Amino acid sequence: MTRLYHFPLSPFCRKVxxxxxxxxxxxxLVEERYWEQSPExxxxxxxxxxxxxxxxxxxLTESTAICEYIEDIFPTPxxxxxxxxxxxxxxxxxxxxDDKFYQEVTNKLLTERIFKKVQGGGYPDSTRIKEGARAIxxxxxxxxxxxxxxxxxxxxEMTLADFTAAAHLSxxxxxxxxxxxxxxxxxxxxxxxxxxxxxxxxxxDQIPSFLPAPHYADLDF
Amino acid sequence: MTRLYHFPLSPFCRKVxxxxxxxxxxxxLVEERYWEQSPExxxxxxxxxxxxxxxxxxxLTESTAICEYIEDIFPTPxxxxxxxxxxxxxxxxxxxxDDKFYQEVTNKLLTERIFKKVQGGGYPDSTRIKEGARAIxxxxxxxxxxxxxxxxxxxxEMTLADFTAAAHLSxxxxxxxxxxxxxxxxxxxxxxxxxxxxxxxxxxDQIPSFLPAPHYADLDF
Numbered sequence: 001m002t003r004l005y006h007f008p009l010s011p012f013c014r015k016v017x018x019x020x021x022x023x024x025x026x027x028x029l030v031e032e033r034y035w036e037q038s039p040e041x042x043x044x045x046x047x048x049x050x051x052x053x054x055x056x057x058x059x060l061t062e063s064t065a066i067c068e069y070i071e072d073i074f075p076t077p078x079x080x081x082x083x084x085x086x087x088x089x090x091x092x093x094x095x096x097x098d099d100k101f102y103q104e105v106t107n108k109l110l111t112e113r114i115f116k117k118v119q120g121g122g123y124p125d126s127t128r129i130k131e132g133a134r135a136i137x138x139x140x141x142x143x144x145x146x147x148x149x150x151x152x153x154x155x156x157e158m159t160l161a162d163f164t165a166a167a168h169l170s171x172x173x174x175x176x177x178x179x180x181x182x183x184x185x186x187x188x189x190x191x192x193x194x195x196x197x198x199x200x201x202x203x204x205d206q207i208p209s210f211l212p213a214p215h216y217a218d219l220d221f
Numbered sequence: 222m223t224r225l226y227h228f229p230l231s232p233f234c235r236k237v238x239x240x241x242x243x244x245x246x247x248x249x250l251v252e253e254r255y256w257e258q259s260p261e262x263x264x265x266x267x268x269x270x271x272x273x274x275x276x277x278x279x280x281l282t283e284s285t286a287i288c289e290y291i292e293d294i295f296p297t298p299x300x301x302x303x304x305x306x307x308x309x310x311x312x313x314x315x316x317x318x319d320d321k322f323y324q325e326v327t328n329k330l331l332t333e334r335i336f337k338k339v340q341g342g343g344y345p346d347s348t349r350i351k352e353g354a355r356a357i358x359x360x361x362x363x364x365x366x367x368x369x370x371x372x373x374x375x376x377x378e379m380t381l382a383d384f385t386a387a388a389h390l391s392x393x394x395x396x397x398x399x400x401x402x403x404x405x406x407x408x409x410x411x412x413x414x415x416x417x418x419x420x421x422x423x424x425x426d427q428i429p430s431f432l433p434a435p436h437y438a439d440l441d442f
Contacts, residue, residue, distance in 0.1 A: 064316060072309075084294050
């Protein structure tokens with residue numbers, strides 16, 4: 001059985017879940033309290049991180065490496081174009097979201113609002129919350145700019161770049177940190193991706209003592 | 222003309238330089254004081270980061286996306302295996318070094334010892350230096366463990382994983398932060414990669430007012 005060790009509000013885990021879902025690969029989800037660094041986790045992944053995908057008795061780690069591998073061995077439906085220029089653009093945007101957006105937005109807002117409480121890390125730092133809330137505006141404007149000339153983020157087909165961006169934004173939407181009124185184009189793009197069957201599991205996620213925003217699972221938000 | 226906007230002690234820029242060098246692609250290097258976030262840099266890369274590769278009047282960004290693109294359009298000599306399992310292992314290790322190793326080691330040691338002075342960021346934080354110096358030991362042990370069963374980091378061929386790891390370690394070697402006595406296997410691996418023609422440019426780098434460690438450019442260290 002394919003099994004994913006994950007944490008519900010990890011954008012990296014969500015990216016892998018969306019990729020598996022879109023490929024119609026059934027997976028058993030096992031929630032991992034990764035910050036406790038249990039010996040079992042470190043045996044599965046010496047980096048001590050989630051996601052960890054158990055596939056045919058091997059443990060696969062690093063979310064982008066996992067998604068590219070899934071794409072290589074299950075190419076249908078394609079989530080990566082075949083043309084090198086188009087592939088570059090997908091990978092550039094994966095880098096943009098998993099590095100820049102994560103550092104400037106996702107990590108700040110999720111750590112301060114949720115992870116510190118769940119994992120026991122002290123009081124929220126309001127400076128970092130303000131920085132994250134300010135930075136997300138520029139990123140939504142950037143997405144808007146991309147979508148002015150493209151149907152999906154990396155071009156005219158849905159790719160791993162869309163799932164990567166949606167993985168981050170969906171975590172932030174859970175805590176009501178995305179202003180969907182800022183851009184019609186971005187809201188329409190998110191509505192399209194949110195209505196994919198692969199998204200259903202994410203919309204059903206619940207973190208104990210942190211209810212999702214009321215519109216979180218609403219397809220017509 | 223192909224041009225790379227870079228900073229000499231950036232491991233991400235070094236990865237791209239090594240990749241270009243190994244593919245025998247001539248490139249003009251332009252040093253970019255990226256922390257000043259000049260309008261020209263932001264026009265070339267809205268993420269405000271280096272490396273930025275100018276190739277046929279396009280600006281390419283995100284180091285891993287750049288390297289995968291170079292591999293796609295200049296496949297000889299190969300730096301990525303063709304088999305999906307082997308490709309996964311290369312990408313996993315790129316993720317390991319550019320994320321975990323960077324956060325735990327490269328970023329801490331370089332920021333505290335060099336970047337704060339060059340970029341004007343206050344006094345070095347000795348706690349972070351100690352954390353980085355402690356963490357690198359475990360990473361060298363991990364490399365040692367990998368090299369016990371493989372000629373190169375991701376398998377029996379040299380790949381982008383080796384260049385990624387060497388890009389980080391070479392920055393740290395510049396400031397004498399790598400204990401080569403900790404593992405014969407790691408030292409032999411680094412000696413092999415250090416003697417590649419692609420490495421020469423890196424070994425000639427100089428940061429004003431920070432001389433490299435005496436053994437830095439020595440192939441017999």
